[in-house]
Amino acid sequence: MPAAAPTPMTVRECAEAVIAAQRRHDAEDPAVFLAAIRQPIAALLERGDLRGMGIPRQGNNVDWSHYLYFDGDLSFLLFEVPEGGRIPPHDHGVWELFAVYRGRMRHTVYRRTDDGSVAGYATLEATDDRVMEAGESAIVAPPADIHGFTALGGGAMGLTVVSGAYKPDRHYYDPEANSYVVRRAANLR
Numbered sequence: 001m002p003a004a005a006p007t008p009m010t011v012r013e014c015a016e017a018v019i020a021a022q023r024r025h026d027a028e029d030p031a032v033f034l035a036a037i038r039q040p041i042a043a044l045l046e047r048g049d050l051r052g053m054g055i056p057r058q059g060n061n062v063d064w065s066h067y068l069y070f071d072g073d074l075s076f077l078l079f080e081v082p083e084g085g086r087i088p089p090h091d092h093g094v095w096e097l098f099a100v101y102r103g104r105m106r107h108t109v110y111r112r113t114d115d116g117s118v119a120g121y122a123t124l125e126a127t128d129d130r131v132m133e134a135g136e137s138a139i140v141a142p143p144a145d146i147h148g149f150t151a152l153g154g155g156a157m158g159l160t161v162v163s164g165a166y167k168p169d170r171h172y173y174d175p176e177a178n179s180y181v182v183r184r185a186a187n188l189r
């Protein structure tokens, strides 16, 4: 008898796994916690039907964004990055797991290396800079809670998992010019 196909990870099961990991790891290094949720997130990303799920959401950086899950604290956001679309480096103020669902993206995580004392001036150091394929994830967490990404080809989609609210005044950086501007976030969730 052929082996039964594995049951796909549901959004609910994945959220339960993330919440369980939060309870176990909250006080620890965010990298430890985020490493603990990589596997359930990777299993969710294996589903082919995520695009048809969820509820439309106003994105801060992209036009197409859906909530797959939201409970007042934890959110799973699925979003589309237009071909050649470049989301400039910006900060969050909270941790985020960033994963590629469809296509490929160049994704860079940064931390600030200046002391923040000069308005409009910032120097950034890349801590994780790579081309990510579907199913791969990256950690964006303080003090390296700055990231930017570019779609490589059409049809690129990403999934982010975030706990808590984004900070309202987001910094958008220009690493080449060592500068930033502050933009009010359209949506803190």
Ligand SMILES: [Fe+2]
Pocket (backbone or CB within 6 Å): 090, 092, 147
């Ligand atoms: Fe972001």
